[in-house]
Amino acid sequence: MKALQGVDGHVEWVEAERPTCDAGQVRIRVAAAGLNRADMLQIAGNYPPPPGASPYLGLECSGIISEVGPGTDWRVGERVCALLAGGGMAEEVVVDARHVLPVPEGLSLHEAAAIPEVYATAWLNIFQLGGLKPGEKLLVHAGASGVGSAAIQLCKALGNPVWVSVGSPERLAYCEALGAAGGVVRNANLDDLKQLGPFDVILDPVGASYGPLNVELLARDGRWVMIGLMGGRKVELDLAQILGKRLQLTGSTLRNRHDDFKAELLKELGQQVWPLFTDGRLKAQLVDTYPVAFAEAAYAELATNQVSGKLVLVIDQTLA
Structure with missing residues (x-):
C-alpha cells in the first residue's frame, strides 16, 4: 500500500x-x-x-x-x-x-x-477537563480553526455562550455565523476581550503570548486549558492572581493518550x-x-x- x-x-x-x-x-x-x-x-x-x-x-x-x-x-x-x-x-x-x-x-x-480529531479535542478539553457547566462562558482563541469551529457549534448546541479571538474580521464573521456571541481580531486589540469577560473557561492553543491576558480574563474559579504553543512556551505570570482567583491551568494533549482513555472518549462522543x-x-x-x-x-x-x-x-x- x-x-x-x-x-x-x-x-x-x-x-x-x-x-x-x-x-x-x-x-x-x-x-x-x-x-x-x-x-x-x-x-x-x-x-x-x-x-x-x-x-x-x-x-x-x-x-x-x-x-x-x-x-x-x-x-x-x-x-x-x-x-x-x-x-x-x-x-x-x-x-x-x-x-x-x-x-x-x-x-x-x-x-x-x-x-473525529476536532470534536474529540473540543469535547475533551472544554467539557471533560475544562468542566464547562450549563450557562458558563467560554473563550476560544483561534476560534476559526477546526477545533474552534467544533467548540463554537458544541457550545451553541448545549447552551453555553462563547466568544473568540481570531485573525481577521472575516474570520470573526465566520465564527459569529456558527454561533459565537462575539469576539476580537487579535491584530486590533486583544484587551477588548476584557469588556466581554470574565470567562469561566478559556480554550487556548496559543500559550505564552496570551498567558498574562488569560489570567486577567478568567473569572473566579476559572479554568485555562492549554492545547498548543503557537505563541511560545515561556511566560511570566502573576501567581497572586492565580491564587486569589483560584484558577486552574491544565495542559492537555490527545495523541499520546492511552488507548483505553481514547476508547472512553470516543464512546462518550458517540453517545x-x-x-x-x-x-x-x-x-x-x-x-x-x-x-x-x-x-x-x-x-x-x-x-x-x-x-x-x-x-x-x-x-x-x-x-x-
Missing part, C-alpha cells in the same frame, strides 16, 4: 508495509483524511508519533471497513470515521475498533474525515455528540478537499492561517 510521509520538511506518497489486522482491530479502506496542525509539526520533525504508532501522517480518517479482527462488533462494508495516533493518510489503516465511530447520518465520507450531527445542530465545517497528489499544496494552504474550518485530503476518489 501507499502512505503519506513527512520527509525533511515536505511530504511524499511512499510505499509502505501493509499492517496486520489483529484481535480488537479493524482495517479501513481510507476514503479521506483530515489535515491538522499536528501533521505540520510532524513534517517539520518537531512532533514524532508516540511509541508504537504509525510513522505516517494522519490523525483522523474516514472510509469503509474492509476487515475485522476477532472480538469486534463492526462489519465489513460499514462506513466509519476514526481517531488515530497516525497513519490515516494511507490507502489502508488498521485501528483499535473502539476508536471508530459510524459516519453520522447525512454526512459524506469527505465530511466525516473532518470531524453525546454524534446525535447532534444527525439532528442538524452540528455540521462538518469542510472548507476544501485536495487529492493526495496535491498534499503539499493542502498543507501550504493550512500554513497560511487563513483557513476557517477544515481541509481534507482525498485518498480514494472512488469513495464518497
Whole structure:
C-alpha cells in the first residue's frame, strides 16, 4: 500500500508495509483524511508519533471497513470515521475498533474525515477537563480553526455562550455565523476581550503570548486549558492572581493518550455528540478537499492561517 510521509520538511506518497489486522482491530479502506496542525509539526520533525504508532501522517480518517479482527462488533462494508495516533493518510489503516465511530447520518465520507480529531479535542478539553457547566462562558482563541469551529457549534448546541479571538474580521464573521456571541481580531486589540469577560473557561492553543491576558480574563474559579504553543512556551505570570482567583491551568494533549482513555472518549462522543450531527445542530465545517497528489499544496494552504474550518485530503476518489 501507499502512505503519506513527512520527509525533511515536505511530504511524499511512499510505499509502505501493509499492517496486520489483529484481535480488537479493524482495517479501513481510507476514503479521506483530515489535515491538522499536528501533521505540520510532524513534517517539520518537531512532533514524532508516540511509541508504537504509525510513522505516517494522519490523525483522523474516514472510509469503509474492509476487515475485522476477532472480538469486534463492526462489519465489513460499514462506513466509519476514526481517531488515530497516525497513519490515516494511507490507502489502508488498521485501528483499535473502539476508536471508530459510524459516519453520522447525512454526512459524506469527505465530511466525516473532518470531524473525529476536532470534536474529540473540543469535547475533551472544554467539557471533560475544562468542566464547562450549563450557562458558563467560554473563550476560544483561534476560534476559526477546526477545533474552534467544533467548540463554537458544541457550545451553541448545549447552551453555553462563547466568544473568540481570531485573525481577521472575516474570520470573526465566520465564527459569529456558527454561533459565537462575539469576539476580537487579535491584530486590533486583544484587551477588548476584557469588556466581554470574565470567562469561566478559556480554550487556548496559543500559550505564552496570551498567558498574562488569560489570567486577567478568567473569572473566579476559572479554568485555562492549554492545547498548543503557537505563541511560545515561556511566560511570566502573576501567581497572586492565580491564587486569589483560584484558577486552574491544565495542559492537555490527545495523541499520546492511552488507548483505553481514547476508547472512553470516543464512546462518550458517540453517545453525546454524534446525535447532534444527525439532528442538524452540528455540521462538518469542510472548507476544501485536495487529492493526495496535491498534499503539499493542502498543507501550504493550512500554513497560511487563513483557513476557517477544515481541509481534507482525498485518498480514494472512488469513495464518497
